[in-house]
Amino acid sequence: GVSYPESLQASAGSCLVVPCTFSYPAGVTTSAGIVAIWYKDYEGQRLLVFHSAAPKDVDPQFGGRAQLLGDPRARNCTLLLRGATPGDSGPYRFRFEIVNGDRWSAVRDVTLSVSEEPERPGVTGAEEQTEGQRSTLECSTPYVCPGGDVVLQWEGYDPRVSQVSGRVQLDTGGVGQRVTLTGSFSWKDHSKKLRCEVSAGSKRASTELVLRVRRTYRWYKDGEAVATGQVLALRAVRRQDHGRYRCEARNALGTRASPPVTLRV
CATH class of the missing domain: 2.60.40.10 (Immunoglobulins)
Structure with missing residues (x-):
């Protein structure tokens, strides 16, 4: 056979x-x-x-x-x-x-x-990331050429906090290659664009991914949780709103709190 x-x-x-x-x-x-x-x-x-x-x-x-x-x-x-x-x-x-x-x-x-033109690489992994938590993004293409005519690579990442590894399948079960980007992202990476590009001969095709780095915010008034979100909005301020307010930001690395602010009504 x-x-x-x-x-x-x-x-x-x-x-x-x-x-x-x-x-x-x-x-x-x-x-x-x-x-x-x-x-x-x-x-x-x-x-x-x-x-x-x-x-x-x-x-x-x-x-x-x-x-x-x-x-x-x-x-x-x-x-x-x-x-x-x-x-x-x-x-x-x-x-x-x-x-x-x-x-x-x-x-x-x-x-x-x-x-005639190369197909865009396939990308798997979440665009939404939790700050400080390690995650994996994978890019793949069905094109393989041992002579080096086909190159698959990630672009836009920080090599100081991310690592890239590649794997090629070339057997009777199938042909393809993939590159895996593993790393952790911070709030500075929010809206950052990562791109995976395949070049086949002189032609190129790419797939872009825009990072959304997730962190949670919680507001406290006099030690009691009163709201979530990056911005606290108080409408029609009343005497009951008088107090000391602080914000806590939480990600996978831990929690940081802002200095308290006193609102006098």
């Missing part, structure tokens, strides 16, 4: 990798070699994308662009396609032939989708 993802995405101009593995019965002898073959539109035009034994027969549109990264002797059929174009979109299928033996084709295709 043959294993690869169901579908893959790429942006025009960058490369595309199709992770692929295959297997055959234990009793099969492969000492004479294995021929690896990739087709586009196997059920229709059957365009030859790669042929390890007959490279001259490859369709001109794939000439010099398709390369087998995997070693067939290790049952690896991973394909690299450079300079992807929207015209490369479509179904692809792997076939292998045991020299002087049997031959097998995959039972299904892997569908490649190449867009």
Whole structure:
């Protein structure tokens, strides 16, 4: 059997990798070699994308662009396609032939989708943050190119209080990469813009996130809680409003109180 993802995405101009593995019965002898073959539109035009034994027969549109990264002797059929174009979109299928033996084709295709412009990265994590509390924001893209044509990164964060880590998935279960921003934010970060950008070749796409840093305010009159919110408004002031007022601001780090103010009525 043959294993690869169901579908893959790429942006025009960058490369595309199709992770692929295959297997055959234990009793099969492969000492004479294995021929690896990739087709586009196997059920229709059957365009030859790669042929390890007959490279001259490859369709001109794939000439010099398709390369087998995997070693067939290790049952690896991973394909690299450079300079992807929207015209490369479509179904692809792997076939292998045991020299002087049997031959097998995959039972299904892997569908490649190449867009002219890169899609904006996906961002997960809350825009609303609690001050002083560590949180995680994650950015992801389905684009992966080992040659460095695809770069995913966070911008606008303070490296003194935040850390970034990255992870790439490149296996038969799927392809993609993500960067995780972990840190804590203060009131100074309120309304701050964080941006995750993917660059694929010379093209870029980004997703922006505006932070809202949460803290709570509570007002006290003569030691008793009377209101919440950053501003205390007293309308139609009466004699009963006479007293000492103070404000408390609370976040994940603790509570701070303002000096008391006396209101004389």
